[in-house]
Amino acid sequence: MNGQPGDTDRLMHSEDAAEPIFETLKRQTDQLLAINNVITAAANSPDLNHTLSAALEAVLKLVPLDASGISLIDYAAEELVMYAQRGWRRDFTSEPMRVKLGEGISGLVIRSGEPVITGDLSDDPRLQVPAFIEERVKAMALLPMHARGKVVGVLSVMSRRPYEFSSAEIGILQVIADQVGLAIDNALLVDSVRAQQQRLEAILHATADAIIATDERGTINLINHAARRLFNTEAKLLGEPLCEAPFLPSIRERLCAALQPNAVERTFEVTLPNQQCLLCEVAPIQVHKSSALPSWVVVFRDITHHKQAVQARLNFIQTAAHELRNPLGAVLSALNMLSKPLENRLNESDKELFDIALRSVLRMQELVDDLLNLEHIESGIGMRFEPINVFEMLARCTNDMRPLLMNKQQQITLEIAADLPPLLGDERWLSRAVINLISNAHKYTxxxxxxxxxxxxxxxxxxxxxxxxxxDNGPGIPREAQRRLFDRFYRVRHAEHQAVGTGLGLAIVKSVAEQHKGRVTVYSELPLFSTLWQNKGTTFSLILPYRDQAD
Structure with missing residues (x-):
């Protein structure tokens, strides 16, 4: 069939109508591609200059203009500084063009946060850079670049011919400007993180402590210079499991034990074959909140000099104690030798003076012994941790103290739970702590x-x-005195209960507990609104954790 003339007219009209639609679709496609190019450049490159160049190229492809530029705010200098340009006659980036914040046309953009469109700038009084007149701009749009709620820079596009910017063009240019703003903000964050990482690495490598870090699987992902020097290894430790690292077997075994979730102790001391003493601290850190397993940081600190200083102090005290014991022993022997011949020749006053001298010498000997014992305990030198039968230890302590308790007709009772497991500890010093507590109860009961x-x-x-x-069921201890009970040389004073002693007994108990990673507490209560001692009794509790041999 032959087409009618009316059909031909309608087809031509349809093709004419389709052209604006195709042009609109093409323009929108170009706009989307331009935005996509900027986003892709920002996402794939941490280089800020690359992102800025991509944005300027996208702008000039999008609108039929002659030049574009990007200026960023330097808040420290309070200036707007040009960082990138395309199509300009003069170079404003090698020696960057700078405009004081708040001045000129750019100042209006930054203050308002909205685009500003101008015409011919030849005689515009708002120009702050005279050299800019040489660009002979007839039309320009300046758009703020936003990031995290603030303006970070200005995107400018220029034409050397009169040009009317459409609202659609301004809208798409603003989208590009904001994408560049986000890219700039991200790049600055990356630079900040990188700088912080470099500072942390500098600190880690400068410290004298040997530091090793692992990921959640226990694989080494950081080792500083001090650790490499300490273990004298050039081996590739990064990526190796910590429990398989080429350390001494004694160190590796204790590290592996410390990494266990139920590990009791994560701080321990080790001695190297060269007699170097190290304090090792193993600490879990939660790097990712979503991870159920922690990462680990291991710090080795050289405490050789500290140990040597402690040993030197102990040696000095031992020497001083020995020098004191000799004359004290001679005085005591002399007094004992004189006591029998003079027993029937001294009057009551002389006997009292003689007894005072004898008690003073004995007290001085006890003080020297207690000071020496306290130094031994606090230094930890010579302590031997072995399984202890708790019942047998307490029974021996009780039997040793019975003769002293009988002098005051005091009764002592043992209440020991059945089937107590052995305790890993130093029996010599734990026995001394228990005896000190019994002696304290004896004195004040x-x-x-x-x-x-x-x-x-x-x-x-x-x-x-x-x-x-x-x-005990002796007098209670005032609350204000309880805070100082374990201080050296402190004794609770009361007119009716003035016991003799060195004031070091409870300090020794505290040191013994701490050397066993435990603690000591006291419970004693006086009647309310009363300052008189009442027979409410006092309870001292020595609390010691059960630990295995590895701990």
């Missing part, structure tokens, strides 16, 4: 008083502990 020794096991925060209690 009236004649005929009761003293009870208890031992039982409890679980605190999922960890088993041995509790050894010494309870």
């Amino acid at each position: 009236q004649e005929g008083g009761q003293i009870v020794i208890r031992a039982f096991q409890q679980v605190t925060d999922g960890k088993p502990e041995l509790i050894i209690q010494v309870q």
